[in-house]
Amino acid sequence: MDDCPPIAFIGAGRVAGMLARAFADLGYPVPAVASRSPESAQRVASLVPDCRAVSPQDAADAAEVVFITTSDGAVADVAASVAWRAGQGVVHCSGALTCEPLAPARAAGANVGSWHPFQTFGGETTLAGVTFGIEAEGDLLAFLESLASEVGGYPLRVPAQARALYHAASVFSCGYLTTLLGEARTLWTRAGLPPEQAFQAITRIASSTLANIERFGAETALTGPTSRGDSGTVRLHLDSVKSVAPELLPLYREICLRSVELARQAGRPVAGMDLRPLFDEYDEGGAGS
Template structure:
């Protein structure tokens, strides 16, 4: 079994490591985090590996996973290369959604093969996701030799893999931001708007929850065009204009967001009507 070093065992790193360990895809060797306590906690949570305090304590591994912040990927890769931990035959991959495997240039220069692996899931609840990882789509790109090793390992832990072009990583990741991060921001604005209208916070939650859940169900069951309802779908642009004015008076950021969504929603409604 090939050995695996993990640098940055946060939410993503821990979930992948635990599943790799559970399905015996890699023998987890060393775990390096920002603090010794964090590394020790990660080892305990994963149930395998040895916590180390710095790159100088790492022993070479067959595979290295960098699940660190995007701005650290290139520099840590360079440090690993400088320490002689990457060589011909080594595999190193990072877990960034936005950065491509080209961030690992120092590893390539050292003779290693590189890749990026990005699980398309929310990692808010790592305990739950670790148990329910099967079915997760992981986008992958990089050197063929690295993917030849990583894709079967990911599939063994239940992931569905899709190979993407490194040049499209930023665009791909923006899709995930719209589908997850900005959705949270949008719901925050919706809840604040309810509360500004005099609805208590707990009632606002109860009002928004079925709307949001059913709308998402409709999107994925019926498609975006059929799922669209509301004033724009009905052609009630007078209501849209009145709401725009009221939102601008209350909170300009909310008004700007409402306005930003208006034209794309008009376009979506128009496509729906033209295809009936």
């Protein structure tokens, strides 16, 4: 493989736009991008010099390495619809999928792999500091690991059998975190507090927590009543949640129990703390029912 091979994209969403610009900035030729939406392909093509919006086959023909940046469900269809070349690199950017959907490309003699940014692309962002989950072999593996380092990230080999759990971890860190903060807003507003101030307060404390986790680790950064064995405050929470948001009781219960385990791992003084009897009162309709 060349030191600076031409890279094309099939799929023209946010990921393609971010990667195309990053690769072009590093000096990689990005000659072509394809998409079911001509407008999307043209938008990504306009982000880098000398790039054209073309068909998937033309994109594959124009590059030594092709990144498939479609939705997960379309990866196999793209792989089956293009006539690949022997020795060509064909890479998808899915976190959950193994290389199996790229079997038609492998059968044609192409080298296949996956290169997944462990990052959210909901808005403008950077690739610096991002971990890239990689599955590939031989020269393509070496190239993808080098590419991750070149964009300022960290390469991580993720074997096929680990990819589903690896991707679940990414969803816990991003999508489900968003859901959790959304439920924090639910409690805030049902307490009668100003809705317009909810996310200002919630995202500020969440950002501080993430900074502490990054600096000290999850066990040390853990705060809250379960981190100090304060079952009285947990009971106050349960009474209030049951009153205004009973649908959140199971979620609160599970997070509390997981937090106690994390506190134990950190050596906090909660060794004898057992919240299950307290939770059982609420599960059985007691405590103010």
